[in-house]
Amino acid sequence: xxxxxxxxxxxxxxxxxxxxxxxxxxxxxxxxxxxxxxxxxxxxxxxxxxxxxxxxxxxxxxxxxxxxxxxxxxxxxxxxxxxxxxxxxxxxxxxxxxxxxxxxxxxxxxxxxxxxxxxxxxxxxxxxxxxxxxxxxxxxxxxxxxxxxxxxxxxxxxxxxxxxxxxxxxxxxxxxxxxxxxxxxxxxxxxxxxxxxxxxxxxxxxxxxxxxxxxxxxxxxxxxxxxxxxxxxxxxxxxxxxxxxxxxxxxxxxxxxxxxxxxxxxxxxxxxxxxxxxxxxxxxxxxxxxxxxxxxxxxxxxxxxxxxxxxxxxxxxxxxxxxxxxxxxxxxxxxxxxxxxxxxxxxxxxxxxxxxxxxxxxxxxxxxxxxxxxxxxxxxxxxxxxxxxxxxxxxxxxxxxxxxxxxxxxxxxxxxxxxxxxxxxxxxxxxxxx
Amino acid sequence: xxxxxxxxxxxxxxxxxxxxxxxxxxxxxxxxxxxxxxxxxxxxxxxxxxxxxxxxxxxxxxxxxxxxxxxxxxxxxxxxxxxxxxxxxxxxxxxxxxxxxxxxxxxxxxxxxxxxxxxxxxxxxxxxxxxxxxxxxxxxxxxxxxxxxxxxxxxxxxxxxxxxxxxxxxxxxxxxxxxxxxxxxxxxxxxxxxxxxxxxxxxxxxxxxxxxxxxxxxxxxxxxxxxxxxxxxxxxxxxxxxxxxxxxxxxxxxxxxxxxxxxxxxxxxxxxxxxxxxxxxxxxxxxxxxxxxxxxxxxxxxxxxxxxxxxxxxxxxxxxxxxxxxxxxxxxxxxxxxxxxxxxxxxxxxxxxxxxxxxxxxxxxxxxxxxxxxxxxxxxxxxxxxxxxxxxxxxxxxxxxxxxxxxxxxxxxxxxxxxxxxxxxxxxxxxxxxxxxxxxx
Numbered sequence: 019x020x021x022x023x024x025x026x027x028x029x030x031x032x033x034x035x036x037x038x039x040x041x042x043x044x045x046x047x048x049x050x051x052x053x054x055x056x057x058x059x060x061x062x063x064x065x066x067x068x069x070x071x072x073x074x075x076x077x078x079x080x081x082x083x084x085x086x087x088x089x090x091x092x093x094x095x096x097x098x099x100x101x102x103x104x105x106x107x108x109x110x111x112x113x114x115x116x117x118x119x120x121x122x123x124x125x126x127x128x129x130x131x132x133x134x135x136x137x138x139x140x141x142x143x144x145x146x147x148x149x150x151x152x153x154x155x156x157x158x159x160x161x162x163x164x165x166x167x168x169x170x171x172x173x174x175x176x177x178x179x180x181x182x183x184x185x186x187x188x189x190x191x192x193x194x195x196x197x198x199x200x201x202x203x204x205x206x207x208x209x210x211x212x213x214x215x216x217x218x219x220x221x222x223x224x225x226x227x228x229x230x231x232x233x234x235x236x237x238x239x240x241x242x243x244x245x246x247x248x249x250x251x252x253x254x255x256x257x258x259x260x261x262x263x264x265x266x267x268x269x270x271x272x273x274x275x276x277x278x279x280x281x282x283x284x285x286x287x288x289x290x291x292x293x294x295x296x297x298x299x300x301x302x303x304x305x306x307x308x309x310x311x312x313x314x315x316x317x318x319x320x321x322x323x324x325x326x327x328x329x330x331x332x333x334x335x336x337x338x339x340x341x342x343x344x345x346x347x348x349x350x351x352x353x354x355x356x357x358x359x360x361x362x363x364x365x366x367x368x369x370x371x372x373x374x375x376x377x378x379x380x381x382x383x384x385x386x387x388x389x390x391x392x393x394x395x396x397x398x399x400x401x402x403x404x405x406x407x408x409x410x411x412x413x414x415x416x417x418x419x420x421x422x423x424x425x426x427x428x429x430x431x432x433x434x435x436x437x438x439x440x441x442x443x444x445x446x447x448x449x450x451x452x
Numbered sequence: 453x454x455x456x457x458x459x460x461x462x463x464x465x466x467x468x469x470x471x472x473x474x475x476x477x478x479x480x481x482x483x484x485x486x487x488x489x490x491x492x493x494x495x496x497x498x499x500x501x502x503x504x505x506x507x508x509x510x511x512x513x514x515x516x517x518x519x520x521x522x523x524x525x526x527x528x529x530x531x532x533x534x535x536x537x538x539x540x541x542x543x544x545x546x547x548x549x550x551x552x553x554x555x556x557x558x559x560x561x562x563x564x565x566x567x568x569x570x571x572x573x574x575x576x577x578x579x580x581x582x583x584x585x586x587x588x589x590x591x592x593x594x595x596x597x598x599x600x601x602x603x604x605x606x607x608x609x610x611x612x613x614x615x616x617x618x619x620x621x622x623x624x625x626x627x628x629x630x631x632x633x634x635x636x637x638x639x640x641x642x643x644x645x646x647x648x649x650x651x652x653x654x655x656x657x658x659x660x661x662x663x664x665x666x667x668x669x670x671x672x673x674x675x676x677x678x679x680x681x682x683x684x685x686x687x688x689x690x691x692x693x694x695x696x697x698x699x700x701x702x703x704x705x706x707x708x709x710x711x712x713x714x715x716x717x718x719x720x721x722x723x724x725x726x727x728x729x730x731x732x733x734x735x736x737x738x739x740x741x742x743x744x745x746x747x748x749x750x751x752x753x754x755x756x757x758x759x760x761x762x763x764x765x766x767x768x769x770x771x772x773x774x775x776x777x778x779x780x781x782x783x784x785x786x787x788x789x790x791x792x793x794x795x796x797x798x799x800x801x802x803x804x805x806x807x808x809x810x811x812x813x814x815x816x817x818x819x820x821x822x823x824x825x826x827x828x829x830x831x832x833x834x835x836x837x838x839x840x841x842x843x844x845x846x847x848x849x850x851x852x853x854x855x856x857x858x859x860x861x862x863x864x865x866x867x868x869x870x871x872x873x874x875x876x877x878x879x880x881x882x883x884x885x886x887x888x889x890x891x892x893x
Binding site for chain 2: 066
């Protein structure tokens with residue numbers, strides 16, 4: 019009798035156990051799928067950016083024979099170096115190119131067609147012709163084979179972003195232009211190369227001419243200001259709070275403040291920068307100085323918190339030993355504790371800088387959104403920053419800017435990965451375990 | 453300006469000093485350099501205002517009697533003329549004179565400040581130089597100075613908060629002169645176009661912020677809907693199920709998401725997610741706005757996954773091992789232990805992670821600027837376009853603006869609301885965490 023009862027009980031419990039294990043597996047699967055879906059999102063994002071962005075690093079050029087027509091260039095006899103340069107800067111390079119293109123496609127007549135023909139090459143090719151002429155004045159009257167930069171639409175077509183199967187009215191390149199391109203293609207005149215300009219020029223209205231050097235320089239100057247302000251102040255306040263501060267209401271207040279500041283939305287710092295730096299102190303708009311100040315206020319809590327952790331990790335025996343040798347409290351801190359905690363502080367600072375590099379909203383608020391072609395030379399010049407440039411390009415309707423945006427994102431991410439890698443390296447290389 | 457430092461460290465070559473020779477050098481350097489630096493700072497911060505005021509005082513009465521706004525315009529023209537930029541009015545003689553005066557004053561004041569900085573520095577340098585003697589306790593003095601500098605830098609955090617709160621409150625009060633508080637907080641219509649002329653039609657401007665708050669809440673809600681399950685389950689999987697090796701591999705990968713700048717998320721939302729959602733809506737016959745709240749919310753959810761997962765990870769792994777062991781000892785499976793023991797005891801920490809994530813999502817700007825709409829829309833439908841508080845702040849303050857209109861001031865009122873909400877959420881979250889820590893420590 020009892021046997022039977024036990025048996026059914028164990029049967030029941032076995033069934034229940036099975037159910038429990040099934041639940042266990044299910045739960046584990048749910049956990050894993052949560053993790054994987056997070057990683058999936060990351061992968062999709064990376065793939066979509068890489069796939070649109072990598073082509074942004076290449077450019078299309080078309081080989082044309084440019085006849086440096088002496089009639090258009092005019093007489094340069096007796097000019098010295100600077101006069102010659104000024105003269106070349108003023109001549110009509112556009113006509114030079116147009117006439118040479120007309121020689122190549124001699125059947126093209128009519129203003130409209132010629133205009134469309136010239137649209138194959140970028141407006142930046144005028145600059146290329148000019149530079150060539152300035153370098154060597156013996157070229158006048160000769161015909162030179164030049165690889166002219168193709169316009170953005172041609173570039174997009176060559177990269178396969180514009181399909182030729184759609185109706186002419188829905189595509190940026192006309193059938194006529196396509197026919198020309200086919201001829202050029204069959205003659206092997208369409209070349210692809212690495213887009214060095216992307217790294218050496220500022221912004222431009224033309225996607226094929228736009229580069230990120232201006233924005234990168236702006237970011238660099240901004241971060242420099244941020245670092246110069248946030249690092250000393252951050253380390254000093256961490257040192258004070260951790261080592262010298264008495265425990266009273268004031269230091270409690272400071273601590274609560276720092277914790278709260280770390281979680282204040284970045285746009286609020288932008289409002290602060292706008293109200294205080296621009297409107298009260300009359301600092302120049304769009305300047306890296308103001309951007310750097312604003313970002314410094316934002317990264318300060320990050321630096322303070324990580325520096326405090328690093329200082330706290332230095333064992334008290336170091337301090338005791340230093341003081342025992344006759345050092346003053348301050349000497350113990352500056353000669354021993356601070357150098358020993360430097361790796362941790364550096365790590366925190368680099369991570370804070372990486373955050374500041376990716377920050378956009380506060381910079382928009384203080385006017386670093388202007389369209390700026392020149393590369394900024396100092397902290398008072400108008401400038402944009404890399405993430406702001408990404409934001410501006412992402413808003414541009416031209417197709418060519420899409421790949422530039424992704425390419426700029428790739429550059430930004432490479433910088434961020436490098437900074438974070440540096441932080442990890444510093445930590446591993448110099449960190450001491452006590 | 454006050455670089456007399458180098459000369460001074462030479463003086464400490466005597467053996468029976470009270471302090472190390474270096475301290476004497478530092479003493480003179482600090483006592484002379486700091487006041488000079490202070491004067492330079494004063495010039496940088498207040499210089500331009502000072503010049504403006506001098507110029508205004510020298511200008512004729514007819515300029516001074518102008519309204520605030522016109523006077524600012526006039527000053528602006530003077531500034532532009534001074535640096536050779538285009539100006540907004542014909543170049544008159546008086547303007548020219550005023551500009552010349554402006555440049556002269558600027559020059560003079562610059563000289564005065566430079567000279568006084570150098571003068572004060574060198575005077576103090578001489579003074580401290582003469583004071584140096586073997587009995588001088590320069591180390592104590594220097595150390596006291598350094599401590600004072602440390603105190604000042606640690607107080608800057610407070611200054612920042614004061615700066616934020618005061619600038620927001622001042623501008624908000626000015627905004628409330630134009631619009632009543634009840635209209636701002638309870639109004640249902642947001643269209644911040646103020647009339648440029650009194651007789652203009654259809655742009656009276658209404659500042660009801662409710663649609664902005666609901667839009668923000670809607671997007672935040674969607675984001676949490678995505679991030680909470682994914683983040684929480686990843687944290688549970690990583691702390692309880694994954695092998696240490698898998699954890700070392702997965703954790704940094706997931707945290708990579710936290711390091712990606714928000715513009716990148718915005719770009720992803722606008723160019724990849726939004727079109728996909730709209731197209732799939734078309735397939736099943738739904739009309740979805742191309743700037744739908746869904747797209748922005750989804751991507752924002754992805755952004756806050758690492759926040760939730762790493763915070764929950766910390767809380768879950770800080771639950772004492774003894775609780776786990778006790779549960780296993782009673783025969784519970786891992787799942788039962790997690791659901792019945794670990795999660796309840798980690799609950800306060802997890803809730804605080806949610807709150808922090810929510811505050812992060814509310815304050816997030818770039819994703820919504822790039823992927824959510826601009827027009828205020830009072831709806832709970834995630835397929836429509838809504839706008840958020842942060843989008844409006846940015847839209848109101850970028851581009852051309854005059855500083856006194858209700859339109860620009862409203863951005864500060866919104867900023868104050870945003871600041872208060874996020875502060876409140878963070879405060880509760882911190883309280884919860886602290887309470888929880890006390891339980892187990």
